[in-house]
Amino acid sequence: MPNHQGSLDRVFHALADPSRRDIVQRLVRGPASVSELARPLEMSLPAVLQHLQVLESSGLVVSEKVGRVRTCRIESAVLRTAEGWLTAQRTDWERRLDRLDDVVARHATEELTTGGEDRR
Numbered sequence: 001m002p003n004h005q006g007s008l009d010r011v012f013h014a015l016a017d018p019s020r021r022d023i024v025q026r027l028v029r030g031p032a033s034v035s036e037l038a039r040p041l042e043m044s045l046p047a048v049l050q051h052l053q054v055l056e057s058s059g060l061v062v063s064e065k066v067g068r069v070r071t072c073r074i075e076s077a078v079l080r081t082a083e084g085w086l087t088a089q090r091t092d093w094e095r096r097l098d099r100l101d102d103v104v105a106r107h108a109t110e111e112l113t114t115g116g117e118d119r120r
Helices: 004-015 018-028 034-038 045-058 076-114
Strands: 061-066 069-074
Touching: 004 018, 004 045, 004 076, 018 034, 018 045, 018 061, 018 069, 034 045, 034 069, 045 061
Parallel strands: none
Antiparallel strands: 061 069
């Protein structure tokens, strides 16, 4: 992906909507026609098509029309890119929390050894 940050922005924008997340969850199980994707959603077919446009423009979903049937599938590489970014963020925050835990533990130990005296 040439513009990595812009791509992630579009992916997370697409995933911000619960209906689009439902569509992605369904497509993770395998390809589906637009009508199959629309069936469980409580919205009009044109609204579903708008959601699919957002998902396609983010790169998360690709579709193909054969005859009168448009079939959609998930683009795994794009989903893995978003997952990789989230994993990196989680790892960074875990490191930060570990450092904070160390600081708190050192502070607690100092409090115990000095009796809580103010050393200013």
